[in-house]
Amino acid sequence: MSKIGLYVYQLRLSRKDNYQNVPFSDVGEGAELHTFLPQFIRSKLSTRQNDRIERSWRLEPAADQGRTRHGTVHYGTYGYSSKIVNPQNSAVLYDRDAGDVEEIPLYYRFWVPDFGNFGFAALQSFRERSCVGQVLGDLSKDFNDRFDNLRLTVKKVMPTSDDAYRNAPVKKLILSKKKVPKDRAEIMRRLEPDELNVELSFSVGRSGRFGMYSDVAPQIRAASGGAAFVFDGIEFDEASALINIGNTYRKVGIVGPANNAGVIDITEDVVLNEDQHPTFESVSEVSQGIISDFRQQFGMW
Structure with a gap:
């Protein structure tokens, strides 16, 4: 995550x-x-x-x-x-x-x-x-x-039960796996590290979307540990979605370490x-913006 x-x-x-x-x-x-x-x-x-x-x-x-x-x-x-x-x-x-x-x-x-x-x-x-x-x-x-x-x-603010995420459109799905042995990631076999962090993303077109978060998240959670979480021999154990909050798309956890569902990823911000x-x-500015997005979403100006 x-x-x-x-x-x-x-x-x-x-x-x-x-x-x-x-x-x-x-x-x-x-x-x-x-x-x-x-x-x-x-x-x-x-x-x-x-x-x-x-x-x-x-x-x-x-x-x-x-x-x-x-x-x-x-x-x-x-x-x-x-x-x-x-x-x-x-x-x-x-x-x-x-x-x-x-x-x-x-x-x-x-x-x-x-x-x-x-x-x-x-x-x-x-x-x-x-x-x-x-x-x-x-x-x-x-x-x-x-x-x-x-x-x-x-x-x-939970994605499974709260309106703040429930009706948010999903723009991208991201699967990730930490510490993958290099020999499991064939395309990266020649790289120096013994272990790699691997991320696989699925995007839709400019005007497209996968659906609402309330529809997508339960399907991803149901697939956890199943075939949908295995790609080219790598079993992914974390999943996130890029969803719209206010006027901004932000990466939010779906499946991952305990209590990480609904956590907003601000690493790149x-x-x-x-x-x-x-x-x-920088973290103060990002936090202010995220709370402002939620205030706007709930009609609180």
Whole structure:
């Protein structure tokens, strides 16, 4: 799947006593989440560790953009020892202890409207590493513990059940397989690497399309592990679709590693630093555009 992805979630408010929807607003109950977000962010500036899953995270906020709060999640893994070595001579550069934390930067964005039925949260992933469960889990828990009358619900924008993707036309299907032995990819036999990442795409003409996402995705999932996922002896284990969101075609996961369905691939849309992580400015701009596309699709300007 994507090297750099974006998980998009809907944020909704409802009453705890009768589950009725509470529209967002700039005053009263509908304004509580917008007011609560800066307090939540300030409470997560120091590192939080979860020893059960051996993960840690902390927030580093950037300047607000109107109704948007955004910044960086410093997401860490720990719990095992390892050696950092020079691949040229195998010299040990650093001997990592099990208690040392390896951190990577992941972008986050919360947008809460001054009028509307829901807001959005967007969180970046990197090579299938994601902080969604930790950050949004704490956000919903802390909010729901704080308010006796209101409930915050966080819902992934899922392609199988949500109108945001359901009626989107599919322009291209992409099958991919990581770490294919070179002798399985006959046309690439003379290349140097022992293993290859292989991607196979199926496109339609300029004015054509495969159909709506709600029609295409179930067929692809049903074919997973079957003949439709085997081509020239290579069994593909991941599938994506290029679909229309707002006025832009974006690559979205259908089948892949756990919890990757519906993840938007932004790898080709961002600028990378020398450390191969996206620049804050580029991922912020892409995230803003994607949320704007969803706002347009839902009639929220």
